[in-house]
Amino acid sequence: MSTTPVIEVDELNVSYGDFHAVRDLSFEVRRGELYALLGTNGAGKTTTLETVEGHRSPTTGTVRVFGHSPGNRRAVRPRMGVMLQESGFAPDLTVRESVRLIGRLTRRTDDVDRVLDLVDLTGRAGRKVSQLSGGEKRRLDFATAVFGSPELIFLDEPTTGLDIQSRDDLWETVNRLRENGATIVLTTHYLEEAQQRADRIGLMHQGTLHREGTVSELTRTLPAVVRFSLPGPAPAADLPLQAVADADGRVVVETFALQKDLHVLLRWAQDNAVELRDLEAGPTRLDDVFRAIGT
Numbered sequence: 001m002s003t004t005p006v007i008e009v010d011e012l013n014v015s016y017g018d019f020h021a022v023r024d025l026s027f028e029v030r031r032g033e034l035y036a037l038l039g040t041n042g043a044g045k046t047t048t049l050e051t052v053e054g055h056r057s058p059t060t061g062t063v064r065v066f067g068h069s070p071g072n073r074r075a076v077r078p079r080m081g082v083m084l085q086e087s088g089f090a091p092d093l094t095v096r097e098s099v100r101l102i103g104r105l106t107r108r109t110d111d112v113d114r115v116l117d118l119v120d121l122t123g124r125a126g127r128k129v130s131q132l133s134g135g136e137k138r139r140l141d142f143a144t145a146v147f148g149s150p151e152l153i154f155l156d157e158p159t160t161g162l163d164i165q166s167r168d169d170l171w172e173t174v175n176r177l178r179e180n181g182a183t184i185v186l187t188t189h190y191l192e193e194a195q196q197r198a199d200r201i202g203l204m205h206q207g208t209l210h211r212e213g214t215v216s217e218l219t220r221t222l223p224a225v226v227r228f229s230l231p232g233p234a235p236a237a238d239l240p241l242q243a244v245a246d247a248d249g250r251v252v253v254e255t256f257a258l259q260k261d262l263h264v265l266l267r268w269a270q271d272n273a274v275e276l277r278d279l280e281a282g283p284t285r286l287d288d289v290f291r292a293i294g295t
């Protein structure tokens, strides 16, 4: 199997007139991985993906997809499926006609009924697009990404507006595509999804790649947090660990050694018959990494 990255972005800059939206951005997406491009609002994710998808030209820098310029549509387009935030299907077409049209546009072959089944729209096949619910429209958008099982799939906020069952179904379909070797590029503001599913994350802020790595590489730079309340006033000096009080008067312990410090704390509580009310302890989450941007 080729080890050439599926996507190579090198020193990419994109400007809108005077506004420099993407600055010296470099990253790679490897074959078979799920890479989540995340970031704050206006960070430049959409601009970057539009450039990688071939909808926008770099101002400077290079982008390669399967070793080709994304502008080389004949070489690149049939190999990639793109689920945009809004696909803009013609409202008067039926769902079945829309899926058939996707096939013609992507130049991939697939069985329309199989795709309808995959996105759970078989029961809506004869309905006009204008009559679909928000979640059903989103599933039709998903059909654009999966028709013909392309090697590279872009999912832009794929689960926005989907109920839990539809989300689970979508991820199950993505997992099956991954088992067959597909490479996925995901953008989402649902950080839990990225935390659970991404092999690597690129975290953008103000047009640049602020951080990049696996979830554990990104989270290990921040402390885990233990929180609890004490039944009565207990001087901080009595606690076995350094702690501060939060705005609600709860005790907060920040630690890079969660297991060890939790053990110390629980033993102290046991030995001193102290009840640690509403005790919470958890690893650092991606949300925390986000909140730390710019601080």
Ligand SMILES: Nc1ncnc2c1ncn2[C@@H]1O[C@H](COP(=O)(O)OP(=O)(O)OP(=O)(O)O)[C@@H](O)[C@H]1O
Pocket (backbone or CB within 6 Å): 016, 019, 021, 039, 040, 041, 042, 043, 044, 045, 046, 047, 048
């Ligand atoms: N066509 C355009 N003309 C001028 N400025 C633009 C244009 N499109 C985007 N921008 C600006 O470029 C910056 C990056 O926008 P982009 O849509 O790429 O961000 P994003 O990371 O996708 O944000 P979000 O999470 O809010 O969707 C923003 O400041 C935006 O206002």
